[in-house]
Amino acid sequence: MENIIAEYIKEGRSDAWRAELRKSMKAKERTSLERVQMPEQDPLVRNKNIIEVNLGVTEQMAVAEAHRCLDCPQPTCTVGCPVGINIPKFIKKIETKDFLGAAAVIKETNALPAVCGRVCPQEKQCELSCFYTDKLHATPIAIGHLERFAADYERNSGKMNIPEVAKSNGIKVAVVGSGPSGLAAAGDLAKFGYDVTVFEALHEIGGVLKYGIPEFRLPNDIVDVEIENMRKMGIKFRTNFIVGKTASFEDLRAQGFQAFFVGSGAGLPRFMNIPGENYNGIFSSNEYLTRVNLMKAAHEEYDTPVLIGKNVAVIGGGNTAMDSVRTSKRLGAKRSMIIYRSSLEEMPARVEEVHHAMAEEIEFMNLHNPVEYFADENGRVNKMRVQKMKLGEPDASGRRRPIPIEGSEFDIEVDTVVVAVGVSPNPIVPSSLKNLKMTDWGTIVVNKETMQSSISDIFAGGDIVRGGATVILAMGDGRKAAVGIHKYIQEKIKAS
Amino acid sequence: MNKIVEMEFFSENVAKIVLEAPDIANSRKAGHFVIIRLNEKGERIPLTIADGDSEKGTITLVVQKVGVTSAKLLAMKAGEEILDVVGPLGHPTHIENYGTVLCAGGGVGVAPMLPIIKALKEAGNKVISVLAGRTKELIILEDEVKKHSDEVIIMTDDGSYGKKGLVTAGMEEVIQREKVNKAVVIGPAIMMKFGSLTTKKYNIPTEVSLNTIMVDGTGMCGACRVSVGGRTKFVCVDGPEFDAFQVDWNEMMMRMGAYKTQEHEAYEKYLKTVETVA
Numbered sequence: 001m002e003n004i005i006a007e008y009i010k011e012g013r014s015d016a017w018r019a020e021l022r023k024s025m026k027a028k029e030r031t032s033l034e035r036v037q038m039p040e041q042d043p044l045v046r047n048k049n050i051i052e053v054n055l056g057v058t059e060q061m062a063v064a065e066a067h068r069c070l071d072c073p074q075p076t077c078t079v080g081c082p083v084g085i086n087i088p089k090f091i092k093k094i095e096t097k098d099f100l101g102a103a104a105v106i107k108e109t110n111a112l113p114a115v116c117g118r119v120c121p122q123e124k125q126c127e128l129s130c131f132y133t134d135k136l137h138a139t140p141i142a143i144g145h146l147e148r149f150a151a152d153y154e155r156n157s158g159k160m161n162i163p164e165v166a167k168s169n170g171i172k173v174a175v176v177g178s179g180p181s182g183l184a185a186a187g188d189l190a191k192f193g194y195d196v197t198v199f200e201a202l203h204e205i206g207g208v209l210k211y212g213i214p215e216f217r218l219p220n221d222i223v224d225v226e227i228e229n230m231r232k233m234g235i236k237f238r239t240n241f242i243v244g245k246t247a248s249f250e251d252l253r254a255q256g257f258q259a260f261f262v263g264s265g266a267g268l269p270r271f272m273n274i275p276g277e278n279y280n281g282i283f284s285s286n287e288y289l290t291r292v293n294l295m296k297a298a299h300e301e302y303d304t305p306v307l308i309g310k311n312v313a314v315i316g317g318g319n320t321a322m323d324s325v326r327t328s329k330r331l332g333a334k335r336s337m338i339i340y341r342s343s344l345e346e347m348p349a350r351v352e353e354v355h356h357a358m359a360e361e362i363e364f365m366n367l368h369n370p371v372e373y374f375a376d377e378n379g380r381v382n383k384m385r386v387q388k389m390k391l392g393e394p395d396a397s398g399r400r401r402p403i404p405i406e407g408s409e410f411d412i413e414v415d416t417v418v419v420a421v422g423v424s425p426n427p428i429v430p431s432s433l434k435n436l437k438m439t440d441w442g443t444i445v446v447n448k449e450t451m452q453s454s455i456s457d458i459f460a461g462g463d464i465v466r467g468g469a470t471v472i473l474a475m476g477d478g479r480k481a482a483v484g485i486h487k488y489i490q491e492k493i494k495a496s
Numbered sequence: 497m498n499k500i501v502e503m504e505f506f507s508e509n510v511a512k513i514v515l516e517a518p519d520i521a522n523s524r525k526a527g528h529f530v531i532i533r534l535n536e537k538g539e540r541i542p543l544t545i546a547d548g549d550s551e552k553g554t555i556t557l558v559v560q561k562v563g564v565t566s567a568k569l570l571a572m573k574a575g576e577e578i579l580d581v582v583g584p585l586g587h588p589t590h591i592e593n594y595g596t597v598l599c600a601g602g603g604v605g606v607a608p609m610l611p612i613i614k615a616l617k618e619a620g621n622k623v624i625s626v627l628a629g630r631t632k633e634l635i636i637l638e639d640e641v642k643k644h645s646d647e648v649i650i651m652t653d654d655g656s657y658g659k660k661g662l663v664t665a666g667m668e669e670v671i672q673r674e675k676v677n678k679a680v681v682i683g684p685a686i687m688m689k690f691g692s693l694t695t696k697k698y699n700i701p702t703e704v705s706l707n708t709i710m711v712d713g714t715g716m717c718g719a720c721r722v723s724v725g726g727r728t729k730f731v732c733v734d735g736p737e738f739d740a741f742q743v744d745w746n747e748m749m750m751r752m753g754a755y756k757t758q759e760h761e762a763y764e765k766y767l768k769t770v771e772t773v774a
């Protein structure tokens with residue numbers, strides 16, 4: 001796999017236009033340029049609306065940023081990208097102002113660039129391994145911003161290209177779950193010519209992209225455009241359909257489905273199991289975000305309610321916690337707090353989101369952990385007890401684990417609490433299949449190359465295999481599985 | 497889109513709705529429920545599948561008007577369509593031959609009870625059903641229950657029909673009289689609480705079907721959580737049926753009141769809009 005990607009990245013680097021472009025500006029000059037700053041809404045305005053925080057870079061800014069990229073002979077950036085996007089090639093297309101060309105390059109390996117440009121943890125992936133970060137100890141090329149720019153440019157140009165699909169082979173394949181892994185698998189399977197149906201338990205397509213990640217970070221329209229394109233590729237979508245419940249795998253096999261991709265996600269929220277956690281006003285982040293994002297609970301004309309708090313505490317330090325706490329501020333909370341048991345540096349959220357949250361007047365209480373909740377006479381939470389923590393000595397893995405400080409407890413007034421301490425794999429599919437091999441953590445065991453599970457016609461990827469990962473890793477799995485399914489079906493045909 | 501095929505009112509506030517849902521009609525079992533959303537702006541609400549016909553591709557729901565969504569649903573007519581119906585959800589009821597089973601249903605709780613009564617009877621049990629409601633109008637599905645029970649006792653709070661008294665009085669009567677091996681109690685939370693306190697006195701294993709607030713119904717949100725046997729359970733995926741003696745009833749009732757203020761305001765507002773239209 002690595003070799004194939006390396007070959008793919010090398011390809012085209014020696015093309016005349018790239019060689020000329022490299023010569024057009026000295027490396028020294030390129031490295032002396034400043035990284036582009038993403039324009040954003042004013043923090044104290046945006047924390048009251050749900051419009052996207054990042055406004056997107058202009059054409060001039062994108063071209064200027066593209067000039068910084070050195071078009072390295074060994075582009076380490078691409079190693080950091082889980083789907084191996086040809087980063088220098090698309091950036092150099094931007095430098096020549098061929099923005100549609102840039103989008104086309106990205107789409108060779110990533111079906112949802114407008115999404116990834118916005119939500120990938122670039123600072124831990126492509127931008128971490130950029131030559132600038134790695135060797136120059138300087139700010140990396142803004143690869144995410146440029147990816148988003150190219151994708152948005154294409155979408156707004158009205159010239160969005162619908163991927164070519166092979167002639168239909170009439171073979172039915174089912175995709176279970178419409179999150180990023182399912183969508184990526186469906187896209188590639190359709191390209192190979194399969195008759196693809198995506199089954200989704202909820203009433204909307206998109207998985208976490210729709211019910212989890214808020215509008216102010218990833219507008220739903222962007223996801224919808226991609227889904228519309230997939231419909232144009234001939235992919236069918238069935239919402240309100242739970243595979244394993246509405247119909248079993250056996251039923252679907254009987255209907256002619258030859259193979260399955262399971263991308264059912266990690267939708268089981270964890271709680272901390274501390275006293276009082278079931279009081280009213282204490283939500284899982286999934287419930288809180290689903291009410292607001294999927295059910296539009298904050299809109300007057302929608303029927304679903306949500307409890308709007310004055311003093312909101314969100315427990316956790318990941319993206320989900322950041323999304324919840326910033327949502328609470330936008331719903332009108334006076335005080336929105338992050339309560340996280342470890343230090344700021346240990347927070348798993350995207351760095352940009354943490355910075356954005358701080359600017360939006362979110363309070364950060366790091367090295368604090370809840371131990372108990374209290375409620376008023378109606379059972380609505382009104383107080384939480386937290387304990388201070390300190391970092392222990394680094395363990396074998398070099399991580400400094402938080403340890404509680406005895407006797408340091410104190411109370412905070414709260415009326416809404418969102419618990420965002422992680423999720424477990426969704427058990428519906430595994431529990432409907434007796435012979436499916438699982439890990440002790442409830443994830444599906446697959447062959448890492450083909451994504452095939454212990455049941456030969458069932459493939460899986462994304463959070464149901466990884467137990468919680470990122471959008472781009474989920475998509476990478478979906479694409480790998482599409483190839484695996486293609487091979488599996490072709491071999492089956494040959495054998496018969 | 498799921499078409500309403502038939503709508504029959506048992507009383508002003510309770511109706512039977514037959515709905516097109518071929519896949520669900522095929523796979524549903526006693527004890528399963530669905531989640532519906534009436535329209536784009538609607539809320540997702542859980543309703544038990546009271547009956548189904550896999551040949552016609554329909555399922556039957558029995559709905560009581562308690563707030564905005566149920567009122568909007570009961571205001572719909574045959575031929576109209578419901579935007580989303582998903583299911584079947586939850587674990588089906590565990591059915592076996594226990595001997596004599598006491599089935600106590602309160603109000604609209606009789607609807608989810610009906611398929612259970614049927615299945616218990618088919619499994620060879622002697623089924624004694626107690627139907628309870630505040631007044632005569634609130635006693636539903638009497639004929640259907642009679643068809644599948646060995647005996648039916650009817651209780652009303654005001655004595656307007658059957659015997660006067662609470663559901664627990666009817667249950668006591670049976671338990672005093674003969675050996676009961678198993679009890680199933682379904683209805684409003686308060687009725688299930690006192691019903692199971694009654695059976696507990698006599699050590700009769702008892703199942704209840706919890707009706708907590710839900711959103712997705714697939715284990716994703718935790719809105720439906722309640723303590724059972726001291727551990728947090730998700731009613732939609734771990735239930736909806738549980739051992740009655742393990743349920744933390746006070747917590748369950750507290751959680752069901754989470755949105756009381758909002759629900760009340762929404763209902764008042766809804767009534768106003770209905771009045772203006774009329």
Ligand SMILES: Cc1cc2nc3c(=O)[nH]c(=O)nc-3n(C[C@H](O)[C@H](O)[C@H](O)COP(=O)(O)OP(=O)(O)OC[C@H]3O[C@@H](n4cnc5c(N)ncnc54)[C@H](O)[C@@H]3O)c2cc1C
Nearest residue numbers: 177179180181201207208243264265319462463469470471
């Ligand atoms: C609030 C939040 C913020 C996040 N922010 C980021 C971020 O900024 N960057 C990032 O990279 N990652 C982020 N993540 C993580 C990322 O969203 C997930 O890793 C990714 O969505 C996993 O994709 P998936 O396809 O495996 O599953 P999901 O996106 O979870 O989709 C699974 C879908 O399958 C459906 N389903 C489940 N069971 C069935 C069934 N039996 N039949 C039919 N359908 C079924 C579910 O309803 C769901 O729609 C975030 C996650 C959350 C919750």
Ligand SMILES: Cc1cc2nc3c(=O)[nH]c(=O)nc-3n(C[C@H](O)[C@H](O)[C@H](O)COP(=O)(O)OP(=O)(O)OC[C@H]3O[C@@H](n4cnc5c(N)ncnc54)[C@H](O)[C@@H]3O)c2cc1C
Nearest residue numbers: 541542543544559560563564565566707708709710752759
């Ligand atoms: C598994 C299950 C099976 C059910 N089966 C039936 C049935 O067969 N027939 C029937 O009439 N009712 C049934 N219910 C109850 C039904 O879901 C509620 O009456 C309905 O949601 C009320 O909505 P509303 O907008 O009309 O009223 P609201 O004004 O919103 O609420 C009135 C009361 O209903 C409860 N409720 C509110 N929202 C929800 C929700 N999203 N989910 C669950 N309960 C809620 C609350 O306790 C609330 O106090 C069932 C509930 C569950 C959990």
Ligand code: SF4
Nearest residue numbers: 081116120125126144
């Ligand atoms: S997909 Fe993500 S990791 Fe890959 S280049 Fe784009 S932003 Fe970076």
Ligand code: SF4
Nearest residue numbers: 069070072077130131
């Ligand atoms: S490593 Fe950085 S500078 Fe080099 S090609 Fe990649 S993005 Fe450009």
Ligand code: FES
Nearest residue numbers: 713715717718732
């Ligand atoms: S309704 Fe969401 S977990 Fe049960």
